[in-house]
Structures are given as C-alpha cells and as structure tokens.
Amino acid sequence: MIVNKQIVTIKGTRDGLTLYIDDSCSFDEMLEELEQVLSSNHVDDEEPMITVTIQLGNRYLHKEQEEKLRDLIREKNRLVVQSIESNVILKEKALEWKEDSEIKIINKIIRSGQVVEVKGDLLLIGDVNPGAKIVASGNIFVMGSLRGVAHAGAYGNQEAVIVASYMMPSQLRIADYISRSPDYEAEGVYMECGLIDLEKSKIVIDRLQVLSQKRPNLSGFERRMLNG
Incomplete structure (x- = not known):
C-alpha cells in the first residue's frame, strides 16, 4: 500500500501560522497541495490578519517562484506572509557572508x-x-x-x-x-x-x-x- 507523503504541514504559534513545506517534491506539487490545504482552512473575514512564516527546508526558490507562492497566500482571506525561510542560499550570498x-x-x-x-x-x-x-x-x-x-x-x-x-x-x-x-x-x-x-x-x-x-x-x- 502506497501512502502519499504530506507536503504541507501547518502549525499554529503565538505569532501566527508556520507552514512547513516538504523539500523533496516539485514546486508545482507544492503549490497544488498548498492551495488545497489553505482552501480547507477557511478564515472568517471578521478575524484579524494572520501572519504566515514559510519554512522551505533545503529548497531554494527563485524570485518568480517566491512571488507565485506569496500570491497564492495573499489570495486567501486574512493571511499575510511575514517571511520565507530556507536553509539554502546562492553561492554569491554565501561568499558575501563569508x-x-x-x-x-x-x-x-x-x-x-x-x-x-x-x-x-x-x-x-x-x-x-x-x-x-x-x-x-x-x-x-x-x-x-x-x-x-x-x-x-x-x-x-x-x-x-x-x-x-x-x-x-x-x-x-x-x-x-x-x-x-x-x-x-x-x-x-x-x-x-x-x-x-x-x-x-x-x-x-x-x-x-x-x-x-x-x-x-x-x-x-x-x-x-x-x-x-
């Protein structure tokens, strides 16, 4: 029996929501499941804005991909992206940090x-x-x-x-x-x-x-x- 691995995990914190994204799936698979997860967790329009932190793990997003991700979350009521965090940086950034x-x-x-x-x-x-x-x-x-x-x-x-x-x-x-x-x-x-x-x-x-x-x-x- 094949069990599909969960791509998106949501955890609530005092500061809002944290989305943990599996870093082994494709970018399109990530967007598809994220759309489903956010749609099934409807937020009432009367509730205050909720900040979202996205943990990408060992995944790097180009600017175009990051904008797609932000746009998807912005479409959901009362959600705003606070930060997108990754364990991976470009070589140029690594050399600059060094x-x-x-x-x-x-x-x-x-x-x-x-x-x-x-x-x-x-x-x-x-x-x-x-x-x-x-x-x-x-x-x-x-x-x-x-x-x-x-x-x-x-x-x-x-x-x-x-x-x-x-x-x-x-x-x-x-x-x-x-x-x-x-x-x-x-x-x-x-x-x-x-x-x-x-x-x-x-x-x-x-x-x-x-x-x-x-x-x-x-x-x-x-x-x-x-x-x-």
Whole structure:
C-alpha cells in the first residue's frame, strides 16, 4: 500500500501560522497541495490578519517562484506572509557572508592621512596615529594605540564594538553613532572598549571585561582566531 507523503504541514504559534513545506517534491506539487490545504482552512473575514512564516527546508526558490507562492497566500482571506525561510542560499550570498564574517588581520602602523577599510572584523596589530582612519563592517580590535578615527559596524551593525590596547581616539563611530574624543584626566586608558548603549543612545567607553556580558556573541571571534 502506497501512502502519499504530506507536503504541507501547518502549525499554529503565538505569532501566527508556520507552514512547513516538504523539500523533496516539485514546486508545482507544492503549490497544488498548498492551495488545497489553505482552501480547507477557511478564515472568517471578521478575524484579524494572520501572519504566515514559510519554512522551505533545503529548497531554494527563485524570485518568480517566491512571488507565485506569496500570491497564492495573499489570495486567501486574512493571511499575510511575514517571511520565507530556507536553509539554502546562492553561492554569491554565501561568499558575501563569508567575507563579512572573516577576520582581516593587518600588521602595520596606520599613519596620518591613511584610511584602511575592510569587510568583516578588523584585527590591527599596530597603532592608529592621529589623522589616520580605520573602518570595518564588523568589529575593530587594535593591538596598539588608537589615536585616530575608528568606525566599526560601518554598514549599520549596532552590535559592533571597538577595542584597543590604548584608547585615546580622536573619534569613535559605530554604525550611525558618533563619539568625539573623550575628555580623560589621564593620558588615555589601557584595554578598554567602545560600544553602543541603546538606553543612553550613545557610544560608551567601558572596561574590556564588560564585553562578555554586553556582547556574548563575540565568543565567535575567539573561535575563529583559534580555528583560522
């Protein structure tokens, strides 16, 4: 006896509906069963809008296919697609993600007038002199004196941090936040970090030890340093 495998599974959550789509069937088979499933689960027009999350598993949809899927769900009353999630991405996207997550190691002194810009995290073994600038889409770690400008999270990452062995910057920038040179009583501070405090809506400079509580995801940086 042959039992047809269920292609579409619907589960209700506090946030709406989640549709789990079998990734071994054809796209047309998926649409056909989804039409049947949604038609048999009629939603009253008087009920509030229901958000739908679609889990594709190991299936990738081209833009045209994704639009067909969205159109099918839009046709059903009170349903709106919140997200379409897949375990698969294009090679170009994977390479872009790899570049953004890599650690770029530079061993030099960044002198006045020089600008160094990288994608991903920047580990600088050397100083950033006054008048110099370093920019990274991720975090910035300076194993030396930071006396120039440092801009972390350049593409809008507010979770990025700036760490320096000797913190005396002319300016710190994280995402769209800017902090001018701090007014220290002493000649700079050793082993501190700059990060965004969203409650205060500004960049704060704190002890390096707070990073384990404020940015626990930075443990990934340590793993990448150890594993290469």
